[in-house]
Amino acid sequence: MIPFSPPHIKQEAIDEVVDTLKSGWITTGPKTKLFEQKITEYCGAKNTLCVGSATFGLEIILRWFGIGQGDEVIIPAYTYTATANTVVHTGAKVIMVDANSDDFNMNLAEIEKAITPKTKAIIPVDIAGLPVDTTKIIKLLSSSKMKQFFKARNTIQEKLGRVLVLSDSAHSLGAQLHKKKVGSFSDITVFSFHAVKNLTTAEGGAIAFNMPEGFDNEAIYKEINMISLHGQSKDAFAKTKKGAWQYDVLQAGYKGNMTDIQASLGLVALKYYEIDNLPVRKKIMTAYQQAFSQYDWAELPIFKEENRETSYHIYTLRIKNITETERNTIIQKIFDQEVSVNVHFKPLPMFSAYKERGFDIKDYPIAYDNYSREISLPVYQDLTEEQVEKVIIAVVNAVEESIHV
Ligand SMILES: Cc1ncc(COP(=O)(O)O)c(C=O)c1O
Numbered sequence: 001m002i003p004f005s006p007p008h009i010k011q012e013a014i015d016e017v018v019d020t021l022k023s024g025w026i027t028t029g030p031k032t033k034l035f036e037q038k039i040t041e042y043c044g045a046k047n048t049l050c051v052g053s054a055t056f057g058l059e060i061i062l063r064w065f066g067i068g069q070g071d072e073v074i075i076p077a078y079t080y081t082a083t084a085n086t087v088v089h090t091g092a093k094v095i096m097v098d099a100n101s102d103d104f105n106m107n108l109a110e111i112e113k114a115i116t117p118k119t120k121a122i123i124p125v126d127i128a129g130l131p132v133d134t135t136k137i138i139k140l141l142s143s144s145k146m147k148q149f150f151k152a153r154n155t156i157q158e159k160l161g162r163v164l165v166l167s168d169s170a171h172s173l174g175a176q177l178h179k180k181k182v183g184s185f186s187d188i189t190v191f192s193f194h195a196v197k198n199l200t201t202a203e204g205g206a207i208a209f210n211m212p213e214g215f216d217n218e219a220i221y222k223e224i225n226m227i228s229l230h231g232q233s234k235d236a237f238a239k240t241k242k243g244a245w246q247y248d249v250l251q252a253g254y255k256g257n258m259t260d261i262q263a264s265l266g267l268v269a270l271k272y273y274e275i276d277n278l279p280v281r282k283k284i285m286t287a288y289q290q291a292f293s294q295y296d297w298a299e300l301p302i303f304k305e306e307n308r309e310t311s312y313h314i315y316t317l318r319i320k321n322i323t324e325t326e327r328n329t330i331i332q333k334i335f336d337q338e339v340s341v342n343v344h345f346k347p348l349p350m351f352s353a354y355k356e357r358g359f360d361i362k363d364y365p366i367a368y369d370n371y372s373r374e375i376s377l378p379v380y381q382d383l384t385e386e387q388v389e390k391v392i393i394a395v396v397n398a399v400e401e402s403i404h405v
Pocket residue numbers: 052053054055056079080082083125168170171191192193194203204205
């Protein structure tokens with residue numbers, strides 16, 4: 001069976017983990033701080049805080065911005081549930097908008113329609129690794145009309161003077177927008193290093209800060225670091241220093257730090273990210289693209305346009321003119337040929353938790369259409385050329401058997 005997305009762990013990463021295990025310090029410490037610096041250099045943010053997951057990163061930022069009951073946060077209907085769950089936890093209302101039909105990202109015109117005086121944040125999601133052009137969203141939110149619309153409820157919101165753009169870039173580390181890396185555009189960008197992501201630390205995430213002029217990103221980093229560790233004035237590593245056992249609890253904070261064991265995996269993975277991770281992913285996706293371009297039934301994903309390039313995270317093939325049931329049959333036929341595939345994503349209004357909150361998939365026809373015809377194919381570093389060939393044959397056989405071309 002060809003698996004869907006196994007992790008690629010180099011011997012060097014294993015050695016780095018062993019080094020940490022033997023070092024006498026295994027939770028947040030020097031390796032996490034070094035990993036943060038390396039991510040900052042890589043993505044061009046002002047600074048970066050590593051955390052236990054992207055989910056935690058999104059939620060802590062919503063809380064730091066003071067979002068809660070009575071507020072609204074705009075997200076795509078077409079995303080993973082983490083994006084929405086974090087908003088629910090804060091007590092704010094989730095506002096979902098429909099997708100684009102060319103890529104799978106949230107539609108800018110729909111965002112504009114969804115903004116109200118209660119809107120406090122927008123969470124664009126770079127689905128499959130293809131960036132949302134958040135410069136357009138920030139431009140829209142910075143217009144005098146939109147700024148007048150914005151009702152600040154605390155000093156941070158007042159200082160920003162507009163809706164916060166918090167990118168869920170769980171998929172898009174290394175993706176490019178206007179010839180710069182994702183992480184250097186939105187107010188704040190959150191990456192995921194979960195096991196199936198391009199770069200993995202098993203579980204983990206990073207918050208890349210890029211708050212505009214007037215904000216001290218270093219001070220924000222320190223504040224979020226403090227809230228991510230129970231609100232303690234010193235982290236556990238600092239407390240181990242000679243005579244430094246005393247600390248204060250400044251806030252009733254949360255617990256969401258990254259460990260040095262995770263950072264060990266991340267440091268080595270990041271070192272090779274541009275050398276043999278992204279190029280291999282691009283090669284695999286290009287092979288899929290070339291193969292499927294010969295078939296009229298195939299709707300190919302966008303990789304690269306003038307202003308943006310994906311991180312080659314997920315290959316999102318769509319089959320033209322099929323129903324959800326037909327897509328499911330095709331998936332079964334692919335699995336029958338010993339190839340694992342997946343679907344990214346089932347839109348949130350189709351899940352019980354969000355149906356119960358009043359969402360109805362009929363209000364998101366494009367998200368549904370994208371989902372109902374989508375099949376994600378395996379893309380990972382250890383996928384061989386022969387396996388890529390096998391995937392292509394399995395997909396072609398399954399589709400052609402099912403749609404009787
Ligand atoms: C779009 C999106 N956002 C957020 C997350 C959450 O990431 P994490 O597992 O690091 O919390 C994921 C994870 O799959 C995701 O796909």
